[in-house]
Amino acid sequence: MQRMTAPAEWRCSAAELTPGRTTKFRLECRGRGVEGFVVNHDGEYHAYVNRCPHVGTPLDLWPNEFFAEDGRTFICSTHGALYEPATGYCTAGPCAGDSLTRLPLRREGDILVVTCP
Numbered sequence: 001m002q003r004m005t006a007p008a009e010w011r012c013s014a015a016e017l018t019p020g021r022t023t024k025f026r027l028e029c030r031g032r033g034v035e036g037f038v039v040n041h042d043g044e045y046h047a048y049v050n051r052c053p054h055v056g057t058p059l060d061l062w063p064n065e066f067f068a069e070d071g072r073t074f075i076c077s078t079h080g081a082l083y084e085p086a087t088g089y090c091t092a093g094p095c096a097g098d099s100l101t102r103l104p105l106r107r108e109g110d111i112l113v114v115t116c117p
């Protein structure tokens with residue numbers, strides 16, 4: 001039986017990721033599965049590993065729900081750490097001063113391409 005593996009890069013249409021939206025994906029990086037997400041924050045795209053630096057759980061309790069009620073800040077569903085979408089910097093909570101792990105993201109025309117770090 002063939003094992004299903006995630007690709008080493010992930011692509012999506014930039015036009016479909018409108019401002020304020022996020023989308024999730026999986027990469028295979030050096031034999032390890034990595035779950036990530038991309039955000040369109042004020043027209044700029046950023047990709048991060050979906051892993052809170054506090055204890056390593058995914059940020060989203062409900063799939064693809066990353067924003068706090070303000071719609072402008074990421075919130076970790078486990079203990080409520082807050083993050084800036086543009087930088088991944090944690091501004092409040094148990095891991096304040098730490099950051100999400102950024103994933104390399106480039107644009108090829110209308111296509112966003114995220115790769116392993």
Ligand code: FES
Pocket residue numbers: 052053054055056057076077078079080081093094095
């Ligand atoms: S695991 Fe995210 S704040 Fe604790």
